Amino acid sequence: MPEVEIEVGGRRFEVACQPGEEDYLISAATALDKEASSIGDQLGRLSESRMLLMAGLMLADQAGNLKEKLAKSDADLTAAISEISRLNAELSSSSIPGNENAALSAEFEKTLIDIAEKAERLADKIDTQHS
Known part of the structure; x- marks a missing residue:
């Protein structure tokens, strides 16, 4: 070891x-x-033990805040995934003519990319705050 x-x-x-x-x-x-x-x-x-106790409590508080932010980010990501699934199902079941369907597919793809980029930024922000 x-x-x-x-x-x-x-x-x-x-x-x-x-x-x-x-x-x-x-x-x-x-x-x-x-x-x-x-x-x-x-x-x-401060005494060494008091200083280390206070430092440990402060770090525990920071860790708790990060856990809350991570839980919110997870919930936001889950909601975004649900919305993507809903939009995909709606798009699949639509009876829109080809050109309009292609335009909606492009818009859907752009929305999907935007959501993925936001999720990535959230994950990076959490990683940065955790480090």
């Missing part, structure tokens, strides 16, 4: 992790250290 040296609150720690999780552990420790430093700057001198 690999061991990684991390620094949090000015102290160094050796922490074991699963193979392949080293970068994630370093990233998590960096976030905790950054939050602890920010709290120390804002609140002044």
Whole structure:
């Protein structure tokens, strides 16, 4: 099991992790250290345990907010997929002459691409906020 040296609150720690999780552990420790430093700057001198507790609570709050945003994005994506299915069914069952049907198909394709791009931007935004 690999061991990684991390620094949090000015102290160094050796922490074991699963193979392949080293970068994630370093990233998590960096976030905790950054939050602890920010709290120390804002609140002044705190005991190490109080500073780490506050930093952990702040990170947990951020994680909770990200989970809420992710759930909303998932719901929005599900709604968009349902709308695409509905429009596709409506288009398939329509008795519109060929040229008009082709125009609607092009419009449907553009709408589908727009929805996919919006979903991709939402996913990128969530990934950026999570990092």
